[in-house]
Amino acid sequence: EAGVAQSPRYKIIEKRQSVAFWCNPISGHATLYWYQQILGQGPKLLIQFQNNGVVDDSQLPKDRFSAERLKGVDSTLKIQPAKLEDSAVYLCASSRFQKRDTEAFFGQGTRLTVV
Amino acid sequence: GENVEQHPSTLSVQEGDSAVIKCTYSDSASNYFPWYKQELGKRPQLIIDIRSNVGEKKDQRIAVTLNKTAKHFSLHITETQPEDSAVYFCAASYNFGNEKLTFGTGTRLTIIP
Numbered sequence: 014e015a016g017v018a019q020s021p022r023y024k025i026i027e028k029r030q031s032v033a034f035w036c037n038p039i040s041g042h043a044t045l046y047w048y049q050q051i052l053g054q055g056p057k058l059l060i061q062f063q064n065n066g067v068v069d070d071s072q073l074p075k076d077r078f079s080a081e082r083l084k085g086v087d088s089t090l091k092i093q094p095a096k097l098e099d100s101a102v103y104l105c106a107s108s109r110f111q112k113r114d115t116e117a118f119f120g121q122g123t124r125l126t127v128v
Numbered sequence: 129g130e131n132v133e134q135h136p137s138t139l140s141v142q143e144g145d146s147a148v149i150k151c152t153y154s155d156s157a158s159n160y161f162p163w164y165k166q167e168l169g170k171r172p173q174l175i176i177d178i179r180s181n182v183g184e185k186k187d188q189r190i191a192v193t194l195n196k197t198a199k200h201f202s203l204h205i206t207e208t209q210p211e212d213s214a215v216y217f218c219a220a221s222y223n224f225g226n227e228k229l230t231f232g233t234g235t236r237l238t239i240i241p
Contacts, residue, residue: 046229055134055217055231056172069228071129104171115160115224119171 015039017120019105025126031093034123038086038107044068045082046117047090048104056104062088063110095127130155132220134232142240147208149235151218152200158220161194161201162229166215175216176203179224205237213239 018037026032038045043064048056059078060070064085073080077096082088092099102122108115131154141147153161162177178185178192178201185192189208194201205212218232 048231053234055132055219055233058228058230061228115221116162116174116177117229119164119173121171 017105017107017118019103019120019123021123022121023124023126025128026095028097028127029094031091032095032125033089033091034103034105034125036088036090036105036120038088038105039118041109042107042118043085043110044108044117045088046104046106046108047080047088048106050102050104050122052101059090092125095125097127100125100127130158130220130222130228130230132218132230132232134218134235136235137233138236138238140238140240141208143208143210145208147203147205147212147237149203149216149218149237150200151202151220151232152198153220153230154199155220155222156196156199157222160221160224161192162219162221163190163192163203164217164219164231166217166234168214172217208239210239210241213237 045062047059050056059073060080061068062082065082080090102124104122105120106117108117134151159180164172165175166172189206191204215234215236217234219229221229
């Protein structure tokens with residue numbers, strides 16, 4: 014089966030600029046996650062979607078970050094305006110949301126550098 | 129919310145020896161505990177997981193143990209090989225993985241040939 018696709022792989026922007034990341038989950042996966050992984054740390058959940066509804070966005074800095082999952086498939090994560098501390102790898106993951114099949118599969122990630 | 133602590137942050141072992149990584153969690157409602165391996169520049173990949181209704185699970189050289197009372201779980205790798213070198217993350221979730229996977233801070237494991 015095809016994996017989780019993310020683009021772009023790398024992005025360098027200046028602080029105060031805007032940036033958007035795209036994720037295409039594995040076909041049939043109802044749950045989609047966006048994680049932020051700062052260098053040397055574990056992934057931190059930013060937002061979790063179940064189909065096109067938000068399940069958890071408690072750690073999403075809503076003053077600058079937004080995410081959507083129209084039609085319950087692809088998702089975009091936007092940062093506007095970016096800060097230096099947003100430099101990180103942004104990982105998208107998806108899972109089936111079935112009781113015995115809940116493995117989260119990760120994409121390759123987008124490495125964001127804010128200068 | 130859930131808080132997962134992981135130790136040690138770095139671990140070096142001789143090839144062929146065993147490695148143990150430990151995690152503790154705070155939310156007694158958590159019932160799903162996966163372990164992910166992340167090689168340099170690559171995506172995290174699931175290597176083993178355990179649910180709260182079992183105390184131990186083994187898959188070839190890898191095993192995970194869970195102590196629900198103490199709220200800690202451990203990853204054991206036996207007969208380590210150079211390809212085991214990577215960063216390992218533990219995680220905890222409830223609703224058997226369908227709700228908010230919270231990760232530990234990671235352990236960088238280096239296997240010394």
